[in-house]
Amino acid sequence: MTYCVALKLDQHLICMSDTRTNAGIDNVSKFRKLFTWTVPDERVITLMTAGNLATTQTVVSLLEERSLAPEERNPGLLRVPTLFQAARLIGETLKEAIAAHAPKGGKGDKFSATLILSGQIKGVGPRLFMIYPEGNFVEASAETPFFQIGETKYGRPIILRGFDPAMSVEDALRLLCVSFDSTLKANLSVGMPLDVHVYDKDSLTLGHRFRIEKDDPVFDEISSSWGDALKTALEGLPRYNLPG
Numbered sequence: 001m002t003y004c005v006a007l008k009l010d011q012h013l014i015c016m017s018d019t020r021t022n023a024g025i026d027n028v029s030k031f032r033k034l035f036t037w038t039v040p041d042e043r044v045i046t047l048m049t050a051g052n053l054a055t056t057q058t059v060v061s062l063l064e065e066r067s068l069a070p071e072e073r074n075p076g077l078l079r080v081p082t083l084f085q086a087a088r089l090i091g092e093t094l095k096e097a098i099a100a101h102a103p104k105g106g107k108g109d110k111f112s113a114t115l116i117l118s119g120q121i122k123g124v125g126p127r128l129f130m131i132y133p134e135g136n137f138v139e140a141s142a143e144t145p146f147f148q149i150g151e152t153k154y155g156r157p158i159i160l161r162g163f164d165p166a167m168s169v170e171d172a173l174r175l176l177c178v179s180f181d182s183t184l185k186a187n188l189s190v191g192m193p194l195d196v197h198v199y200d201k202d203s204l205t206l207g208h209r210f211r212i213e214k215d216d217p218v219f220d221e222i223s224s225s226w227g228d229a230l231k232t233a234l235e236g237l238p239r240y241n242l243p244g
Contacts, residue, residue: 001189002033002150004048005179006116007172008128008140010165012207013118013199016176017048018150018184020191034195035060037067039078041204043121045086046197050150051113051133058097059113063090083127084139087117091135098133114149119199126201154186155179169198174222177212181223194219 004017017033031053037045047063049056067076080086094113101111112133120126128140130147140147145165148156158179167175173196183190194212212219 001187002050003152003155003180003183003187003190004033004050004116004149005155005159005176006046006048006118006128006140006147007159007163007176008118008126008145008165009167009169009172011201012169012172013046013120013126013128013197013201014169014172014176015046015048015116015118015197015199016180017195018180018190019193019195020189021053030191030193031057032195034197036197036206036209037063037077038206041122043078043119044199044204044206045077045083045117045119046199047090048116048149049113050115052101052111055094055097055101055111055113056115058100059090059093059115062093062097066093081121082124083117083119083121083129086119086121087129087131087137087139090115090117091131091137094131094133095135116147116149120202120204122204126199151183151187151190155183158182173198177219177222178226181219181226 002018002020007014015034019030019032021029021031033049035047049059063077066074067078069076077086077089080089094115098111114133115131117129117131128147129137130149131137146159146163159175162175180194192212192214196212197207197209199207
């Protein structure tokens with residue numbers, strides 16, 4: 001399993017993903033799930049993946065190869081005119097990869113994957129999409145300004161309560177760390193290290209990219225402080241008296 005989150009802030013796009021893959025208790029590995037493409041001063045694209053590893057690796061490899069193909073053969077990820085068209089291209093590539101891995105005449109559920117696409121192409125503001133195994137997709141809006149894929153249920157309540165599009169990058173990173181910390185503690189199929197990309201609106205260049213490793217002192221302090229804050233908040237809540 002995996003856990004990936006993308007936040008659309010007023011001035012930034014922030015993506016964070018774990019790196020653990022789990023094909024059974026004796027087969028746990030690390031693989032990158034956050035990928036970027038860029039044409040400086042023209043476009044920045046970030047893709048995060050969750051689902052069957054063979055499928056997601058195929059999608060990324062196909063996108064990489066086709067982005068280098070001559071323009072007359074295929075528009076490619078680095079030539080599509082809008083991020084909407086990029087979402088369509090990636091959706092079709094995902095359908096192709098699932099069909100290639102599925103047994104003949106059988107269903108491809110075992111090989112499904114879900115993707116998050118974010119970025120900006122010159123002339124239009126930053127955009128954020130979630131792409132489903134069927135190849136269709138939805139775009140983030142003012143009502144839904146963030147997307148999650150993978151093991152979402154443990155970290156989602158944190159983001160729902162704490163997210164504000166106007167928040168600073170520093171506050172957003174703290175929120176994401178708490179969301180991931182809750183998921184890491186609840187589900188062994190999600191694991192460190194965590195990959196992060198912070199894109200600045202209208203910069204049209206790759207932003208801050210870094211990896212939060214296991215035993216990272218800041219992450220550990222956030223985790224510890226969050227646990228202490230929860231205990232303090234619990235002690236301050238109204239008490240129920242037992243009836244009778």
